[in-house]
Amino acid sequence: MIIFYWRRLQHMKNDKITISMDTVICTMYDDSLKVVVRKRSKAPYAGRYELPGIYLKTDESIKEGSKRCVRETTGIKNVYMEQMHTFGEVKRDTRERTVSIVYVAMLPASQLIDEYGDFILGDAELIDIQELAGSKKMAFDHGKILSKTLEWFAFKAQTSEIAFNLVDEEFTLPDLQKAYELLLGKKLFKSNFRNKIKNLVEETDYMTVGAAHRPSRLYTKV
């Protein structure tokens, strides 16, 4: 009985709260910005999509937690990740109070799509983020999380080089421009774009090969 009393005292000191790590895993495919989601089979929100998520453990840093989230839910390791925002409305999860620390992961589609154009993540799906942002198709506040992600992308793409995470190590300039446009949420003039990024890229000796288009020069990041 003393032990239980001591535990209760410990709990009275300050509240302890469940922390989830939800991750927005994004790629560029089919000329749109896609996000990895899974359809919920159970209540609450059965039939709606959710972001991959795990619960943070007491002995795990949030950086480790975010990596575990991506690894356990998709099998992907070594992906670019950055903390985006923490969501903490009281009623955001109807089951119990949960604060969600959201990381964004970005990777080229080649890491998610096999050589036949099939998505490699089993029961997860790759859906246009524009279709899900702010939408009731998402469970919990995950639609709101995606809206915030779009704002964050527009902001970050202006002031950082995150767009490079959406293309392969060797890329064409039209592909890189598309990545910038999807993150910024607007079209760019080719000449302005090329002028802006000219010090960030360098030409390789290679060209794309493909029947549908004429060959394009491949570039790498400086």
Next chain:
Amino acid sequence: MIIFYWRRLQHMKNDKITISMDTVICTMYDDSLKVVVRKRSKAPYAGRYELPGIYLKTDESIKEGSKRCVRETTGIKNVYMEQMHTFGEVKRDTRERTVSIVYVAMLPASQLIDEYGDFILGDAELIDIQELAGSKKMAFDHGKILSKTLEWFAFKAQTSEIAFNLVDEEFTLPDLQKAYELLLGKKLFKSNFRNKIKNLVEETDYMTVGAAHRPSRLYTKV
């Protein structure tokens, strides 16, 4: 006994973690960017400075928590606040695992300094953020939090209008330029600066009055 067993089962489901809300309250005073800190009287880190902080309650949103933090530690209400970053290293607090969600608050010095130039917050102190960022003068990882805040300021000042939160409703252009420079961490050319902000400000009919300087035009935000 059944109640305790049920409680333990609940706890096994997922870990629950203490969440603190630590706030970086910043102002511009004496031509530098200052932060509100308090000297710790108790171990751990007795004698070092800490940021104002509270523990998040289960029935309180993180936005409410951040506001309560500022209100309870400084008495200040209605201040500009924005979520900056969440810090979650396992050992960041040696007493128990604590994840810290950090908000930045910004206000003009006139709200913190009385008409005699005295700081109104009792035992708290107003110290140059440059002196404390990354420094061992700060308890826990609060030195690291301040370093991250400086990065964040530089990033935000480029792409948003947060600098206006450091000046009064009516301000001189040299004051506004100083606010931008402190946040960006670099000097700006007067002509470039004025050109950049010309659509954000408008002239008032008033001038500053003071013996030490010649009168300057006062402006407001558009």
